[in-house]
Amino acid sequence: MSIMPRTGVGGIELTGTDELLVSGDVKLPLMVYRPETILRVPAVVVCSGGIGTGMFEAMEWIGRSLQRAGVLAVTISWRGSSPEFDVDDASLAADWLASQNNVDPNRIAIFGMSRGGNAALRTGALDPRFKSVVTFGALTNFLQMIERLALYAPGRRKLPVNWLGDPETHRDFYERVQTISWTLLSARSSCTTGSTTRTPRRSSQSACARRSSTRAIPMFSSTRCR
DSSP states (O other), rough: OOOOOOOOOOGEEEEEEEEEEEETEEEEEEEEEOOOOOOOOOEEEEEOOOSSSSSGGGGGGHHHHHHHHHHHEEEEOOOHHHSHHHHHHHHHHHHHTTTOTTEEEEEEEEEEEEEHHHHHHHHHHTTEEEEEEEEEEEEOOHHHHHHHHHHHHHHHHHHHHHHHHHHSSSSHHHHHOOOOHGGGOOOOOOOOOOOOOOOOSSSSOOOOHHOOOOOOOOOOEEEOOH
16 A cells, blocks of 8 residues: 655645545544554544644644554544534544444544543543543643633633633533543542443433443553553
8 A cells, every 4th residue: 555645734744544424414524544454453543632623634643653553543623623522523433433344343442632632531431432542641620720720821721711611601511521520530440450330421412422331441540451
């Protein structure tokens, strides 16, 4: 397979294949990195950071690295700037992977950084198809972040407030989208000991929420092991 790099946003050399995930009214651009093999391979949904919808091209570095390691990687663009539906989008990517003949459905993981790390943790708590969750610089507590910025960097506080809304008047929204509220606090297991826990709370009836089951995320660094 010959890969012809092309220039993406910010001058990034892109080697993935462009795809479009369509589900009802939702259309998510994808960039797919397929390893050179005819065998069934593990797969990873790669969730980007940033408050925009086109940041998925910035994940070329991890997509290409996973491809070289024999893993099929797919990076996704969020449907909007708000993180409210990020879990749904990541779960739709799992739907897409399940339709690929060369993907092992029992070896699907999710990776994310910053906003994508937040999405990866939330999705991992709700969608049992993801066997591993890996995050880098995940935003786990938006409320705490804004409170600290008010003290130490008030000028920078404006960016997340403009993105997520005023934490006083939109507190319910913050509780819905930050992982510390209903994902990490619900975990009661580790990579070596298993236990049961209550199903994480979620008000919206998303596709992944309807598929969710009682499940725990081991509190072991930023990686969930199974």
